Amino acid sequence: MMLKQSLSQAFLAELHADLRLAYRNKSALFNPLMFFIMVAVLFAFGVGPESTVLSKLAPGVIWVAALLSSLLALDHLFREDYENGSLEQLILSPHASSALILAKIIVHWLVTGLPLILISPFIAMMMQLPGQAYGTMLLSLLLGTPALSLIGAVGVGLTAGIKRSGLLLSLLVIPLFIPVLIFGASAVQASTIGLSASGQLYLLAAFSLLSLLFTPFATSAAIKISLN
């Protein structure tokens, strides 16, 4: 029987199914969070407990930790779907695969990116981030982490067919993350010394929108190549 489904219905169905899968596999949700906190703790051990030093480093440390934990979480984006064959089904479906892949990326961001943002004030407190920078930090992560998930998805698509590809993935993706890191950290930095961070925030939003526009197509092409 042929299912008559519109693209938006298919998109919502994919979103719904992935959210339910994520809800049932909670370790995928907690591991990147734990990693995020641990990286921040490592920095504190590395540079010492002096609060003036920590608060100076805080914007960079928070952003680097967020970048690394979203990188770590990326590995799960298509891994299980590739192994159980549902990724192949998704490509074979009559709907535009880029839209369905976008649904997957959105869910991935909701279950790994969003919790990261919610927990970031806790790390900011530990790192002695000045109080007036909290709002900018939250906003910069909210605007910047979608770009990380979207750009990272292309790398995951390219390496989906390779076994133990985690390290390779980071080699491919980290250079592409650098602009987001630069403007994210600089936005927080600016607001710690009382400057306006709107320029950096606009640029982060621009990066996310640009990636939203292009990466679903690139990811879908990459997955098709990986599935061969």
Added chain:
Amino acid sequence: MSSSSTLSLTDRFWRWFHGFGSPARFDRFAQKALPWFSWGAGILLLAGLIGGLFYAPADYQQGESFRIIYVHVPAAWMSLFTYVVMAMAGAVTLIWRMKLADAVARASAPLGASFTALALITGSLWGKPMWGTYWVWDGRLTSYLILLFLYLGYIALVNAIADRRTGSRAGAVLALVGVVNLPIIHFSVEWWNTLHQGATVTKFDAPSIDTRMLIPLLIMFFGYQLYYFAVMLLRVRNELLDTERRTQWVANLIMDEPARDKS
């Protein structure tokens, strides 16, 4: 009688394009073109170095140490040029699945990485007398470091995928994503920090460089360019002979070789 006269210009272009993409035809072209490119590269590089090291006047501020520009700047230009060639070859690979384009992209990656490494090393050696340290987190130096990472990522990805065609198509997507990101990365890093001296050659209206300094630099640039094409042709030929080793034209080529050497 001749069908070519009835073909439109675009048709003729596509016919040429697909003909050029044929490995056998490319191999004949590469064999003929290679000596021109290699000798041209050798002569231009020698001339540029002699001109740069002996005839160009010393810089009024930097003295003799500015002469590293003749190795540094062409290498930096070529590293970007090679990346663009790689991305364009990648696009052709994805669209027309042309073996030749795939071989060009694969052959260019290590060359581009070497140009980038050369630009970084000479830049850091130049930095020692000028800035007092081998490495500064200067905008342009750092963005070349990231370019090197992009090249190494491409090489790592292409080598990690066992199936050759899948590998080159994955590499092509990565190169295209990279080429879109290259300006973004460049301007981000530039904005992040900049100490590097401003460009001296690209200001075409009034280049702030003496013509006696500029001419050897341009000669060096064309020398690098020819060197790139020579090595690229060599590598592409090697690559195509390897992938096509079971075809008739390679068999014919190998059978012909000793006969031609005698004549």
